[in-house]
Amino acid sequence: MRVLADTNIVALAVRMLRDIGHDVVYVAERESDPGDSALLAEASREGRIFVGKNRDIGALVHRDSQPHSGVLLLDDLGNAVEETQLIVSTFGAHGPQLAAGAFLRAGPAGVRHSQ
Numbered sequence: 394m395r396v397l398a399d400t401n402i403v404a405l406a407v408r409m410l411r412d413i414g415h416d417v418v419y420v421a422e423r424e425s426d427p428g429d430s431a432l433l434a435e436a437s438r439e440g441r442i443f444v445g446k447n448r449d450i451g452a453l454v455h456r457d458s459q460p461h462s463g464v465l466l467l468d469d470l471g472n473a474v475e476e477t478q479l480i481v482s483t484f485g486a487h488g489p490q491l492a493a494g495a496f497l498r499a500g501p502a503g504v505r506h507s508q
Contacts, residue, residue: 395416395439396443398410398418400420401469402480403473404421405477406473406480409481410484418441429445442492450466480499486504
């Protein structure tokens with residue numbers, strides 16, 4: 394899958410996603426971060442699933458109706474290994490939903506479809 398990972402995603406997760414064959418653009422590898430709205434628009438234009446932790450993404454999608462090509466919004470677990478496992482397992486179990494444009498929220502309580 395094509396993914397755009399925000400700067401707040403741990404590098405370990407980006408490496409793991411790449412290792413298992415995903416095409417990942419990682420904003421932390423750029424010189425600057427243009428902000429959530431611009432990143433969500435970029436992901437949509439390029440057909441990428443946006444992965445991040447910033448709750449503003451929910452407002453952009455649900456309140457402002459900004460288009461997207463799928464969003465995985467993560468709770469901050471504070472542990473790089475746990476966050477990596479959560480991201481990889483969510484892509485494994487819910488990849489088709491994300492690729493179809495779903496907005497999913499993942500955390501310790503599981504993965505849920507956000508309305």
